[in-house]
Amino acid sequence: MPIVSSREFLKRPLDYLIVGGGTAGLCLAARLSEDRDTIVGVLEAGEYNPNVSDIDVPGFIGRAVANSAYDWRFLSEDQPHVNGRKMQLPQGKGLGGSSQVNEILFELMHTEIMPSKDEYDAIEELGNKGWNWHSLLEATTRVRDHHILSIRLLRNSFFAEPGFPCCATQPALNKNPICAKLFDALENLRVPRNSEPGGGFTVGSAFVYNTVDPRTATRSSAATGYYAPNAKRANFMVLTGAQATKRRAIGVEFMKDGSSLWAAVTKDVILSAGTSNPCELCILSGIGNPKILERHGVKTLVDLPGVGENLRKCQKDHVMAFTVAEIDASLETVDVLLDVAEAERHAELYKEQKGLLSTLQAPAYVFVPASKLGDAQAWRDTANVQCDAYLASIDNPQLRAGLTRQYEIQKRWFCDENHAQGEVSFYNGHFPVLTIQPKPGKRYMTLNASILHPFSRGSVHIRSSNPLEPPAIDPQYFSNSVDLELLIHTVKLALKLYETEPLTALVKKDGLVFPTKDDLEGDGLKAFVKDTCSTVYHPLGTAAMMLRELGGVVDNTLRVYGTDNLRVVRRH
Known part of the structure; x- marks a missing residue:
């Protein structure tokens, strides 16, 4: 009722x-x-x-x-x-x-x-019989079959009638020239495209679906x-x-x-x-x-x-830092909405389920293993020492045993080329960073850097x-220093992408606006990350x-x- x-x-x-x-x-x-x-x-x-x-x-x-x-x-x-x-x-x-x-x-x-197949299987490894990749895949398949006669394909979208609980659309931005050049630049850095990111293997670049009803663009x-x-x-x-x-x-x-x-x-x-x-x-x-x-x-x-x-940040929730660059002014990004006339035009387009307001502006994601970011073995050795010290500080044997088991799984994955540790996501415009504002008439792109499997608890x-x-919420971000090092090096990957063909052709000369050149001097990048990092809120x-x-x-x-x-x- x-x-x-x-x-x-x-x-x-x-x-x-x-x-x-x-x-x-x-x-x-x-x-x-x-x-x-x-x-x-x-x-x-x-x-x-x-x-x-x-x-x-x-x-x-x-x-x-x-x-x-x-x-x-x-x-x-x-x-x-x-x-x-x-x-x-x-x-x-x-x-x-x-x-x-x-x-x-x-x-x-x-x-x-x-998350990857191994991550779902780890749920069962921690003592939860029946919770694994295959059982969860079967459950989601049953959900789809139960709620809809069939998933209807319409303009790269699917939805249900009656009663399917979620509508989804692949953003129109999948044809965005920035995304295409971003993925090409990643391939030049030996990070491949992932044609089936939901198939149990996450490493690589891919577009995502978003929960937007294509019939109403809401x-x-x-x-x-x-x-x-x-x-x-x-x-x-x-x-x-x-x-x-x-x-x-x-x-x-x-x-x-x-x-x-x-x-x-x-x-x-x-x-x-x-x-x-x-x-x-x-x-x-x-x-x-x-x-x-x-x-x-x-x-x-x-x-x-x-x-x-056991509060932690994991796949889909992680500490992130922002990088913003000015790009070619002919490209259409959300920055055009700062212009009153453009904002009005897109408001009218939205009435027809079109334009910048009708779709997700963050359509592209990239997942990379630790080896693409730096010395994975050295980081894992450092993490081992700090994890052991943290475990020794826990006086409850149950909590210590559970966290020991989790760390064993994390350390097993850390140097594995099939397990992503860093993420870079694309936003079509100047991400709303509080410490710096976009300038009218200019166009920007944002690459957000994140870590996926922090050791901090x-x-x-x-x-x-x-x-x-x-409540008193204490995430203890970066209490294991390897998390900070991983995020810094993921930021470096994002910065390197701005300088890699063919993406660099879209970036203005001296176009990096966040972080600034001063932030890149000496240990400035570490300070920048600490001062500006956020969380993905999951x-x-x-x-x-x-x-x-x-x-x-x-x-x-x-x-x-x-x-x-x-x-x-x-x-x-």
């Missing part, structure tokens, strides 16, 4: 209560409510935001970030290895979660750049794909503006309009509120490390030291027993699916250890 009031939400007994109406939560709610005898409730702390241009228009990606109506606007703790900076850590707020504020990249196996999100088509189901209830505060054995306490309420369930409570909020809810409910619980006056009900630990914990206080690991003896929080059925009816799910 449509979004309901508190009274309506609490009037009927719930079989399942899902905390968080983001991608995973709404997907699960839609699937569970297919059974008409099953009553599903979703608690969402944000609101439903249909028909908001800053969310819906593809060319406006990024505008909803840092807007408190759509973003929790989390900040990290001071990061000692990033010059003490507090890093911005956006997380979607509202029905659709981060799928209403992210970069609209489509993530279904065989259609978009996904964002396809969890709200448009999973909630809107199913909103009339009588057994699918959503309560917005409701923030969960504590889990009980038979339900969840929550705040709505200043009142404290609670909803009972007959089956499962499912936490699906990103990486930070489920950890807070577990800890406030007495599930976690007894030392942390005691510090905040919370009685320990389940001793589970892995809750909130962090944590998410509560600051106090107040459930409404933001943290994971704080409720790890691993064996309990390895510091895991949930088992391979996603049930929290030591509980009967509590599960944690989140978007990959």
